[in-house]
Amino acid sequence: MFGYYLDLALRSFKRNRVLTALMVLALGLGIGASITTLTVLKLLSGDPLPQKSARLFTAEIDPLPAQGYVPGQTKPPWGNLMPYTDAMNLLQAHKAERQAAMALTQAKVTPVRAGEHPFFSDAVMTTADFFAMFDAPFEYGGGWSAQNDDDRARVAVIASFLNDKLFGGKDSVGKMIRINDHDYRVVGVLKDWSPQPRFYAVDLGGRSYGNGDAVFLPLKSARADGMDPQNVSCWQTADIQHLETSPCVFVSVWVELKDASDAAAYKTFLANYVQQQISLGRFQRPEVVFADLMKFLALEQVVPDDARLQTNLAFGFLLICIVNTVGLLLAKCLRRSREIGVRRALGATKAAVFAQFMVESGMVGVAGGALGLVFAELGLWGIRHQPAQYAHLAHLDVSMFIATFVIALIASLIAGLLPAWRACVVAPAPQLKSV
Amino acid sequence: MDIQPILASLRKHKIPAALIVLEIALACAVLCNAVFMIGQRIGEINLPNGMDEQGVSDIRVVGTDPKLAADDVPRNLAVLRQIPGVTAAAVINTLPLTNNGWNSNVGTEPEEVMSKGSPNVATYLLTSGGEQALGLRLLRGRFFTSEEFADSKLGDSYVPTAHVTLVTQSLAERLWPGQDALGKQIWIGKEYHFTVVGIVANVLRPNQNGEGLAAFHWSMFLPLSPGPGGFLNDYVVRTAPQDRARVIDAAKQKLAALSPNAVVRGISFTDIRDKFFATTRSMIWMLVLVCVVMLAVTAFGIVGLTSFWVGQRRRQIGIRRAVGATRAHIMQYFQTENFLLSSAGVAAGMMLAFGINLYLMQHYQLDRMPWYYLPVSAIALWLLGQLAVLGPALRAANVPPVVATRDG
Numbered sequence: 001m002f003g004y005y006l007d008l009a010l011r012s013f014k015r016n017r018v019l020t021a022l023m024v025l026a027l028g029l030g031i032g033a034s035i036t037t038l039t040v041l042k043l044l045s046g047d048p049l050p051q052k053s054a055r056l057f058t059a060e061i062d063p064l065p066a067q068g069y070v071p072g073q074t075k076p077p078w079g080n081l082m083p084y085t086d087a088m089n090l091l092q093a094h095k096a097e098r099q100a101a102m103a104l105t106q107a108k109v110t111p112v113r114a115g116e117h118p119f120f121s122d123a124v125m126t127t128a129d130f131f132a133m134f135d136a137p138f139e140y141g142g143g144w145s146a147q148n149d150d151d152r153a154r155v156a157v158i159a160s161f162l163n164d165k166l167f168g169g170k171d172s173v174g175k176m177i178r179i180n181d182h183d184y185r186v187v188g189v190l191k192d193w194s195p196q197p198r199f200y201a202v203d204l205g206g207r208s209y210g211n212g213d214a215v216f217l218p219l220k221s222a223r224a225d226g227m228d229p230q231n232v233s234c235w236q237t238a239d240i241q242h243l244e245t246s247p248c249v250f251v252s253v254w255v256e257l258k259d260a261s262d263a264a265a266y267k268t269f270l271a272n273y274v275q276q277q278i279s280l281g282r283f284q285r286p287e288v289v290f291a292d293l294m295k296f297l298a299l300e301q302v303v304p305d306d307a308r309l310q311t312n313l314a315f316g317f318l319l320i321c322i323v324n325t326v327g328l329l330l331a332k333c334l335r336r337s338r339e340i341g342v343r344r345a346l347g348a349t350k351a352a353v354f355a356q357f358m359v360e361s362g363m364v365g366v367a368g369g370a371l372g373l374v375f376a377e378l379g380l381w382g383i384r385h386q387p388a389q390y391a392h393l394a395h396l397d398v399s400m401f402i403a404t405f406v407i408a409l410i411a412s413l414i415a416g417l418l419p420a421w422r423a424c425v426v427a428p429a430p431q432l433k434s435v
Numbered sequence: 436m437d438i439q440p441i442l443a444s445l446r447k448h449k450i451p452a453a454l455i456v457l458e459i460a461l462a463c464a465v466l467c468n469a470v471f472m473i474g475q476r477i478g479e480i481n482l483p484n485g486m487d488e489q490g491v492s493d494i495r496v497v498g499t500d501p502k503l504a505a506d507d508v509p510r511n512l513a514v515l516r517q518i519p520g521v522t523a524a525a526v527i528n529t530l531p532l533t534n535n536g537w538n539s540n541v542g543t544e545p546e547e548v549m550s551k552g553s554p555n556v557a558t559y560l561l562t563s564g565g566e567q568a569l570g571l572r573l574l575r576g577r578f579f580t581s582e583e584f585a586d587s588k589l590g591d592s593y594v595p596t597a598h599v600t601l602v603t604q605s606l607a608e609r610l611w612p613g614q615d616a617l618g619k620q621i622w623i624g625k626e627y628h629f630t631v632v633g634i635v636a637n638v639l640r641p642n643q644n645g646e647g648l649a650a651f652h653w654s655m656f657l658p659l660s661p662g663p664g665g666f667l668n669d670y671v672v673r674t675a676p677q678d679r680a681r682v683i684d685a686a687k688q689k690l691a692a693l694s695p696n697a698v699v700r701g702i703s704f705t706d707i708r709d710k711f712f713a714t715t716r717s718m719i720w721m722l723v724l725v726c727v728v729m730l731a732v733t734a735f736g737i738v739g740l741t742s743f744w745v746g747q748r749r750r751q752i753g754i755r756r757a758v759g760a761t762r763a764h765i766m767q768y769f770q771t772e773n774f775l776l777s778s779a780g781v782a783a784g785m786m787l788a789f790g791i792n793l794y795l796m797q798h799y800q801l802d803r804m805p806w807y808y809l810p811v812s813a814i815a816l817w818l819l820g821q822l823a824v825l826g827p828a829l830r831a832a833n834v835p836p837v838v839a840t841r842d843g
Contacts, residue, residue, distance in 0.1 A: 019739055022735050022739055023549060026732045026735065029732060030732075033725065033728075067546075078825060102836055106497075108497070108498040110696070116500060117691075117698070118696060118697070118698055119513070119698060119699055120498070121499065139496070168524065172437055181500075181696065190667075209689045234593065236624060237592060237624060237626050237627075238593060239590055239591045239592065239596070240593055240664075241591045242591075243445060277568075305799045306494065306714070306718050306797070309472070309795075309799060310718075310721065312723070312795075313465065313469065313722070313725055315628055316461070316464075316465045317465065317725055317729050317732075319461060319726070320462055320465065320729055320732060323454060323457050323458045323461060323736070324458055324735070324739075327454040327455065327458065327736050327739065327740045328736065328739045328740070329452060330450060330454065330740075330741075331451065331739055331740055331743030331744075332743075334747070335743060335746070335747070336452075384839070386714070386717045387714055387717060388714050388717070395611035418450070418657065422450070427688060427768035432743055434607070
């Protein structure tokens with residue numbers, strides 16, 4: 001019967017080409033807009049490290065004075081930025097499997113070849129565990145050791161795109177690279193690595209999406225060579241030559257833990273640490289946030305409002321397109337009352353008529369989905385030419401490809417319900433009389 | 436025009452009529468909010484900025500040895516001032532709309548920096564002649580004197596040792612509402628205080644700090660003489676607009692030759708502004724596109740449904756024509772019918788629009804929609820409805836009376 005219904009549907013489409021085209025076009029536009037914005041939203045709210053995000057945690061503490069503090073309401077004002085002293089205390093406690101402190105900076109890289117100009121690159125100042133903790137994959141070599149951190153060794157890990165630029169993509173481990181007018185020894189070259197969102201950069205003054213960083217340096221070495229963190233906030237008069245001991249925040253700490261019970265234990269440790277600092281007189285506020293990666297991204301509202309607004313708007317538009325399709329399908333089906341009357345008189349059951357019309361709207365859906373795919377590709381092409389940080393990442397993946405047809409089919413079947421029901425309750429007799 | 440027969444006929448076509456009403460209501464609700472968002476963003480892009488936007492260019496020199504700044508800066512400035520076409524040059528810590536934020540929480544009394552309600556203010560540090568280089572517009576008071584520039588050093592702090600400041604009009608109103616700000620004291624923390632010597636036209640901050648549009652104009656200026664430190668990187672060069680490109684090229688070349696180790700970039704302020712608002716602009720175009728397509732879909736929906744129901748009523752129209760109705764009567768019938776449906780849709784749509792606005796205000800940083808967006812969208816949809824019904828109504832008016840005598 002399904003084949004017969006398909007045939008009937010095709011015949012009906014041919015009879016009302018304009019009306020059919022309008023329905024498919026409207027549905028296609030609605031689907032296209034929804035899929036475009038959903039793809040972007042999925043990209044923006046994605047999990048940057050799906051294999052281990054549940055085991056990565058970051059800590060937020062509040063070093064501000066007591067004035068203006070409302071217990072239970074005041075949240076740490078600078079996200080996961082904390083004073084250097086506390087970051088080092090947390091690291092030295094070694095309460096987690098892995099732990100690293102980090103800050104962003106701009107590194108001046110001077111090519112060794114004569115005639116080439118120095119340029120600035122996005123750099124991360126961090127500690128030894130960074131690479132293993134965040135699963136950053138190495139092309140050549142590896143990270144540096146905790147000993148290197150303490151010795152302020154001038155060692156560096158560079159990204160593959162910088163390695164291509166400086167060393168033509170060859171194994172550059174052991175070579176020297178000139179950063180901020182000091183020579184650093186390359187110990188590792190990363191493969192392409194740019195988790196999206198750039199979770200570790202969110203509060204550090206970096207962009208939340210886009211290209212990965214180019215240079216990774218030991219925090220103490222880079223600071224000793226005068227590299228300034230990108231985001232510094234101070235709550236009292238600060239000595240900017242000695243940020244490490246000033247009342248300023250500029251580093252964040254991430255830790256890797258085995259399981260939930262370890263996480264609970266770490267949270268207790270953190271709360272106790274803050275209490276201890278309060279009793280020492282350094283801190284006044286006991287508020288602590290300890291969040292895993294995805295919860296942290298939600299807390300910091302990384303996904304831009306505009307992207308969420310656009311998605312809401314697109315679905316509002318899809319709703320209008322569905323109502324529009326309901327109207328047009330209904331018009332078509334009421335025009336065919338006589339045909340339905342004949343079919344019913346010849347023995348078709350209500351269910352059969354209902355099924356026939358649902359097949360017809362389903363076909364509109366599939367056609368609308370196919371057209372929607374074209375519009376979505378067009379929309380994403382448009383997004384890729386936008387100035388947003390994430391623009392070049394907007395591509396349709398397999399799941400969104402399937403989602404297109406699922407949404408299209410569901411939308412069209414919902415749209416078809418009312419017309420199909422109206423069609424199957426047509427009484428055969430009056431329709432036949434007037435023939 | 437008697438609307439009784441129209442209502443009677445609509446009662447017989449409840450579902451198609453309800454669909455048109457629903458479609459118009461949804462379109463009206465989305466249109467109201469989308470147009471409101473467009474309006475807000477246009478307002479943002481057009482925010483006034485009290486400096487010479489057309490004449491200012493920024494030459495950024497980074498990667499020099501900060502210890503040598505006391506010598507480098509005067510030397511570089513002297514070179515820049517010699518370039519033909521340059522009317523003023525100075526160094527500044529950051530420029531409006533560069534996303535390179537330099538903010539302080541300030542108060543009118545000595546207090547803790549982060550105390551509740553102390554406004555977060557963009558702090559611009561200028562070297563001598565900076566007011567002219569930026570083209571600040573003095574509203575009251577005076578600019579800095581050369582002694583005030585000479586006395587102000589940065590040292591090892593983020594705040595210079597100056598004791599005078601210029602504030603924007605918005606900041607003056609925020610700190611001393613209804614009072615004269617001249618001569619008043621601004622405090623940063625417990626240690627630093629500055630006397631307001633001048634009030635300048637509103638200058639934008641380097642970036643929005645999440646406190647809404649009003650805070651976008653909270654800026655203050657402090658004098659500074661060049662000294663060791665890595666923060667004086669932006670050389671502000673003022674020219675006539677037509678000299679800009681040439682001066683930027685020349686300035687880049689000369690400064691790069693003086694500091695071969697540095698990275699030197701040059702950009703006009705108009706480009707800085709365009710770059711800052713690029714995403715806002717693309718969001719506006721996206722919203723406009725969605726509105727246009729949505730209105731088109733709605734219009735086609737109305738055309739489709741009305742055509743269908745003109746087709747269904749050919750006989751009825753024929754009879755009316757046969758008993759004396761003119762073409763104009765038939766046209767009017769369908770136009771009035773559409774007007775009634777649109778009115779119902781618009782009424783529901785305005786309520787829906789209001790509801791959506793409330794929802795968006797709760798979940799996003801969005802203001803309350805001013806009331807006048809509602810009637811404007813309503814009129815737009817009324818017009819759209821009338822436009823959409825024109826074709827089917829004309830076709831209905833062309834139904835010949837002889838149809839009445841035919842069967843079916």
